[in-house]
Amino acid sequence: MSSSTTTPGSGPLTDAGPLSLCAREPHVPADRLVAEMVPPPRFDAVRFATYIPDPNQPSQTEAVTVLENFAAGLGGAHAVGGGRRGLFGFGRSRAPKTPAGPRGVYLDGGYGVGKTHLLASLWHATPAEPALKAFGTFVELTNLVGALGFQKTVQTLGGHRLLCIDEFELDDPGDTVLVSTLLGKLVESGVALAATSNTLPGKLGEGRFAAADFLREIQGLSAHFRALRIDGEDYRHRGLPEAPAPFTDEEVTKAAYATPGASLDDFPHLLEHLAKVHPSRYGALTDGLTAVCLTDVRPVPDQSTALRLVVLADRLYDREVPVLASGQPFDRLFSEEMLKGGYRKKYFRAISRLTALARDAKGLVDQ
Known part of the structure; x- marks a missing residue:
């Protein structure tokens, strides 16, 4: 029988601790690639009737x-x-x-x-x-x-x-x-x-x-x-309050330990790890996760890293995985030069989706 401990204000902590994206190097067989060519979980139940035109x-x-x-x-x-x-x-x-x-x-x-x-x-x-x-x-x-x-x-x-x-x-x-x-x-x-x-x-x-x-x-x-x-405005933020400000490292860490199935990673190390995994495997990288917890979020250092992060943000959004973070706000991930360049629309999409996932994750700290 497994035991658990409790840290004040954080809820029960599991013995195993949180998962780590940096510890995962998924290999996806070709038959899985074909079988998974269906709408992702976030869009499994959508229909034309559920689309609300502005x-x-x-x-x-x-x-x-x-x-x-x-x-x-x-x-x-x-x-x-x-x-x-x-x-x-x-x-x-x-x-x-x-x-x-x-x-x-x-x-x-x-x-x-x-x-x-x-x-x-x-x-x-x-x-x-x-x-x-x-x-x-x-x-x-x-x-x-x-x-x-x-x-x-x-x-x-x-x-x-x-x-x-x-x-x-x-x-x-x-x-x-x-x-x-x-x-x-x-x-x-x-x-x-x-x-x-x-x-x-x-x-x-x-x-x-x-x-x-x-x-x-x-x-x-x-x-x-x-x-x-x-045409239209970003529906993810239309009429909604501002995204929550980043939490402290301690708050993110406690939430990761208190949330079964959550991962906990240092953001700079995660960016380094993403370079070792093909972007087509980022979906498999998130298999089974209930939340992604990141500490020390900071601006990405270069364009190649930024584009990999965009793909990860898309896969997390598709799979409805909330993202809890400390450090810099998500709207500061990309430099002004990046936001004015050829990939600007990708970067704005990533900011929009990560902000929505940060809003979803706010309750993890309050549990």
Whole structure:
């Protein structure tokens, strides 16, 4: 029988102590990568009916209507084995000719306007078995190609009715060519596409690399999509109180010991550890965690580290893992130069999501 001790004001402390992200080096087999291409826990129950458009932003209501019609158009029979399936009203068992125009929808807008909610709602609304629909982030998609190989990925996803890509970003020329070729092959197989991003398809890569040198690939990507602009404010902070100020190291440590399933890490050491784990494994890095507790949060030292932190923030948000922290507030993680550069929208999204998770974690100190 295990025992426990109590520290005044902190609740029971377990003998084992909290977990550590720095002690984890997950390896994710390819079959798990495929099986987990579904909406993450935070978006498992969302539907078009649960999306609440801002009455002052008509583009949000329009997006729901367009996506509902898009999903309805994916209900036709599918000729298995490489044949094209129904899309935009092509609901016949015989493979139709590829329709003119875009083969997918692209949700563009600022952070916090509900793009991932709408993308997951589209996945749920599409009348097909879950095995014929795939949902993943851009980095998860590129990692799937790395794990399976290009041809196997085309074969695996080519039989799908719908591929949803969240957080679509092109951060280097290699990804540009890879994704352009992959999506072209999937479109030829009749796969419908849907994606979210903070950047219009024709603007992908701007401010990150010499996009002009890869204009053909970028234009090819853009041709696959009908862009839907979604305007609005960040719903995560609309009408809510300010995020809680950082706690002390002692408060964070006590909360970590008092919370079963929580992790406790020093922030600078965690940033070093993230460099040793591929970003596609950050979801597995958080497996089973009930909370993430961080001490000594400080501004990130460079762009590469900042981009890794963005991915971790996304995975924690997807999995609804609260984040309790000491040190600097999350809105000071990124330098002014970073917030004005090509990745600024990613950084603002990370700040928004970490702030929401910090709000969720406030109760851990009060227990």
